[in-house]
Amino acid sequence: MDKKSILVFGVGELQQSIIFRAKAMGLFVVGIDPCAEAACRNDVDAFEVVGGQDYEGTLEVAHKYGVSAIVTAATDKPLVMMAKVARDLSLPFFTEETAVWSTDKFQMKQRFMEGGVPCAQGRLIHDSSEAKDLFFPVICKPRDNSGSRGVKLCQDLAELQECIDEALQYSRLDTVLVEEFIEGKEYSIEALHYNGKSEVIQFTEKSTTPFPYNVELGHIQPAALSVEQKDAIREIICKISTCMKFENCPSHTELKINDRGVFVIETSPRLGGDYITSVLTPLSTGINIEDQLLRIALGESVDTVSGRTESASAVCFFSFPEGVVKSIDSKMDTVCDWPGVRSFMLKLKVGDTVGKITSSLNRYGQFIVASSDRKQLDCLLSEYKSKIESLITIA
Numbered sequence: 001m002d003k004k005s006i007l008v009f010g011v012g013e014l015q016q017s018i019i020f021r022a023k024a025m026g027l028f029v030v031g032i033d034p035c036a037e038a039a040c041r042n043d044v045d046a047f048e049v050v051g052g053q054d055y056e057g058t059l060e061v062a063h064k065y066g067v068s069a070i071v072t073a074a075t076d077k078p079l080v081m082m083a084k085v086a087r088d089l090s091l092p093f094f095t096e097e098t099a100v101w102s103t104d105k106f107q108m109k110q111r112f113m114e115g116g117v118p119c120a121q122g123r124l125i126h127d128s129s130e131a132k133d134l135f136f137p138v139i140c141k142p143r144d145n146s147g148s149r150g151v152k153l154c155q156d157l158a159e160l161q162e163c164i165d166e167a168l169q170y171s172r173l174d175t176v177l178v179e180e181f182i183e184g185k186e187y188s189i190e191a192l193h194y195n196g197k198s199e200v201i202q203f204t205e206k207s208t209t210p211f212p213y214n215v216e217l218g219h220i221q222p223a224a225l226s227v228e229q230k231d232a233i234r235e236i237i238c239k240i241s242t243c244m245k246f247e248n249c250p251s252h253t254e255l256k257i258n259d260r261g262v263f264v265i266e267t268s269p270r271l272g273g274d275y276i277t278s279v280l281t282p283l284s285t286g287i288n289i290e291d292q293l294l295r296i297a298l299g300e301s302v303d304t305v306s307g308r309t310e311s312a313s314a315v316c317f318f319s320f321p322e323g324v325v326k327s328i329d330s331k332m333d334t335v336c337d338w339p340g341v342r343s344f345m346l347k348l349k350v351g352d353t354v355g356k357i358t359s360s361l362n363r364y365g366q367f368i369v370a371s372s373d374r375k376q377l378d379c380l381l382s383e384y385k386s387k388i389e390s391l392i393t394i395a
Helices: 013-024 055-065 079-089 096-102 105-114 157-168 227-244 276-285 289-297 330-337 374-390
Strands: 005-009 028-033 046-049 069-071 122-125 138-142 152-154 176-180 185-194 197-208 216-221 249-258 261-268 312-317 323-328 341-346 365-371 392-394
Touching: 005 013, 005 055, 005 079, 013 028, 013 276, 013 289, 028 055, 055 079, 069 079, 069 289, 079 096, 096 105, 096 227, 105 122, 105 176, 105 227, 105 261, 138 157, 152 157, 157 176, 185 227, 185 276, 185 289, 197 227, 197 276, 216 276, 216 374, 227 249, 227 261, 249 276, 249 289, 276 289, 276 312, 276 341, 276 365, 312 374, 330 341, 330 374, 365 374, 374 392
Parallel strands: 005 028, 005 069, 028 046
Antiparallel strands: 122 176, 138 152, 138 176, 185 197, 185 249, 197 216, 216 312, 249 261, 312 365, 323 392, 341 365
């Protein structure tokens, strides 16, 4: 095989962008997925059905195609497997130890506390009888899932067991993480870790649904942060990198800021989802983090300077009132033609029932918009969100 080959873990929509970036770099892309009907199976050069925990089967595929690198995007599930495969093939990656810490939110919190990373206090419980000494409200979440699945704000002891039961539905473990509720605006930080250094590429500002569910409804770049706040966050990212032993990877770190300071919610040595790193960051910075991750995975040099720009971009996910879709104005077909709009998708049709958004899996579509600066971007977001909502009738 003349081309270098790369193994991509997961061949779903979340991995489509990095698959395309790898092919654009001239790589032979091998994709593995436990689902034979994976959404992007036709986008890779070779597709193999491999179980999510099938280490031997994964290693066999890696040897079959002589892979020179391994990557994934926007998912935590394969990280431990990937670390094992990378170890056995001597490929650039982080350690299995780091992967385990990163996919168990309680172990992650332990590492934060040992490393001096400011975070919410929390502990594991099996059921509400163990929580009579807690101060409410608290956040109840599964230790081993993502995408806001099973994460809920609990106001008192009376509703805690319901929250625990819901969180356990999204977990393979028998305990859940209960932690203090941190007030404040939410952000995510997109960074790269290579050659012993940590580099923040972009600061992202979030919007979410009201509690008790806290599902992400929007991401805006760059975040409206002061120079002092950005410097403090960069120091925290370095601490996270040290205590979690991040190396040869990106990171997506979620945090809150309030009058008491910066508090880290969680982190992962992977690319952020929700179009944050695949679309928004290239639009707002000129730097494609996926390209840089591919270079890290191949053992090549990283370039975060060439082509650097300072612009603005955002994704807005739709949150409609509960009910049934009665009509959709034909003008909805013109949204992609509006100035600054880069993509648009509405996952509803007349007759569909609109329910409460409880995780990132049951949102109803989104639009992405780009602009030269944050002020103009905010104006476009407000205008377009209002226009789109006026074009759909739900009752």
